[in-house]
Amino acid sequence: MDAGHFDADVIVIGGGPGGSAAAITCAARGLRVRLLERDSFPADRPGETLHPGVETVLAQLGVADRLAAVVGSRHAGIRIRWNDASRFEPYGQDAAGPWHGCQVWRADFDALLLGRARELGARVFQPCAAREVLMENGRIAGVLTDEGPMSAPMVVDASGRAHWLGAKLRMERSVHSPSLVARYGYATGSLPDLDVAPLLVGDSSGWLWTALVRPGVYQWTRVVLDGTKHAADWRPDEFRGLVSLGSPRGADVTWRLAGKTAGPGWFMVGDAAAVLDPTSAKGILKALLSGIITGKLVASATTGTALLEEVADIYNQWLSGWFANDARHLAAFYQSLGIAGFGSHAS
Numbered sequence: 001m002d003a004g005h006f007d008a009d010v011i012v013i014g015g016g017p018g019g020s021a022a023a024i025t026c027a028a029r030g031l032r033v034r035l036l037e038r039d040s041f042p043a044d045r046p047g048e049t050l051h052p053g054v055e056t057v058l059a060q061l062g063v064a065d066r067l068a069a070v071v072g073s074r075h076a077g078i079r080i081r082w083n084d085a086s087r088f089e090p091y092g093q094d095a096a097g098p099w100h101g102c103q104v105w106r107a108d109f110d111a112l113l114l115g116r117a118r119e120l121g122a123r124v125f126q127p128c129a130a131r132e133v134l135m136e137n138g139r140i141a142g143v144l145t146d147e148g149p150m151s152a153p154m155v156v157d158a159s160g161r162a163h164w165l166g167a168k169l170r171m172e173r174s175v176h177s178p179s180l181v182a183r184y185g186y187a188t189g190s191l192p193d194l195d196v197a198p199l200l201v202g203d204s205s206g207w208l209w210t211a212l213v214r215p216g217v218y219q220w221t222r223v224v225l226d227g228t229k230h231a232a233d234w235r236p237d238e239f240r241g242l243v244s245l246g247s248p249r250g251a252d253v254t255w256r257l258a259g260k261t262a263g264p265g266w267f268m269v270g271d272a273a274a275v276l277d278p279t280s281a282k283g284i285l286k287a288l289l290s291g292i293i294t295g296k297l298v299a300s301a302t303t304g305t306a307l308l309e310e311v312a313d314i315y316n317q318w319l320s321g322w323f324a325n326d327a328r329h330l331a332a333f334y335q336s337l338g339i340a341g342f343g344s345h346a347s
């Protein structure tokens with residue numbers, strides 16, 4: 001591979017919110033971007049509840065005015081029932097009134113962001129998976145893909161929980177919680193109680209999140225904390241009268257952080273870099289923000305206004321600090337509910 005003739009300035013692996021945010025930010029700065037997404041869209045993904053803060057971030061990506069087209073419902077906060085104590089936790093408010101979070105259908109949301117990346121000139125290869133890392137003189141120099149080798153001096157791993165680059169580089173991840181698996185599913189019908197706001201119900205045995213995603217479609221997520229095994233077709237009682245959309249699915253949501261989230265010529269964004277369980281309700285926000293910051297750092301390094309090692313250090317510090325802070329708050333939340341095993345892991 002001739003170092004002077006790269007196919008692109010940056011290759012982004014994954015077309016979820018993190019990958020699209022990185023691609024949009026790089027393309028908007030004039031970089032030649034290639035984005036690889038292994039699945040055809042629309043693809044089913046969990047993660048529909050967006051914190052109100054997401055709207056400011058979407059404005060930076062140039063899609064705030066298109067959000068309404070993919071919003072299924074809005075809510076002013078979350079209803080929480082823990083150990084039989086109920087409360088409503090509002091998102092907050094300002095002079096204009098209460099802030100509203102929203103529910104989006106991920107297939108539409110992801111397609112909206114990927115469309116914006118295309119609009120700004122990013123070349124999207126889909127379906128096209130990253131297969132191997134290409135190295136040159138001990139440095140990452142591109143990716144072997146389903147469509148052949150592609151060279152670039154920068155690679156952004158936005159492959160989500162697949163943690164593709166970390167797995168290829170055999171990079172350790174630190175674990176910060178007990179093993180946590182989220183089971184989740186969707187159903188159509190009517191649950192008027194959920195139409196107002198999502199509901200989080202829990203006790204020391206685990207928690208259940210239920211929400212309206214879009215008119216007539218509801219989602220549930222269950223995380224068991226006491227080791228109880230549920231049958232593969234388990235679903236919440238209130239969902240039994242509804243028509244299931246597919247079978248329940250599972251996802252490993254154990255809190256984990258990559259040993260390094262950036263190095264000279266590579267970055268990890270979103271879930272590829274760090275995972276917390278969905279009670280944090282910030283997975284999408286973090287994917288977008290880490291994608292934007294990565295895009296800015298890649299642009300600075302590419303245009304020579306910052307050194308590769310410097311930008312990697314800045315990013316590592318920022319992401320690990322953010323993760324530690326969120327993990328501490330989440331551990332304190334679980335501890336306050338008398339749930340054992342949180343806060344005693346690596347930090």
Ligand SMILES: Cc1cc2nc3c(=O)[nH]c(=O)nc-3n(C[C@H](O)[C@H](O)[C@H](O)COP(=O)(O)OP(=O)(O)OC[C@H]3O[C@@H](n4cnc5c(N)ncnc54)[C@H](O)[C@@H]3O)c2cc1C
Nearest residue numbers: 014016017018038046047049129130159160270271283284
């Ligand atoms: C049950 C559950 C509920 C959740 N609820 C919420 C919620 O309500 N709100 C919230 O903010 N977050 C929620 N989350 C978290 C949220 O889903 C993630 O944090 C978010 O999707 C991370 O975005 P991402 O772009 O990093 O990764 P992803 O959205 O996972 O995107 C990764 C992309 O990479 C692609 N890919 C993977 N490997 C390759 C490869 N080798 N080559 C090419 N492409 C590849 C995948 O196909 C995928 O499109 C939830 C998570 C779970 C498990």
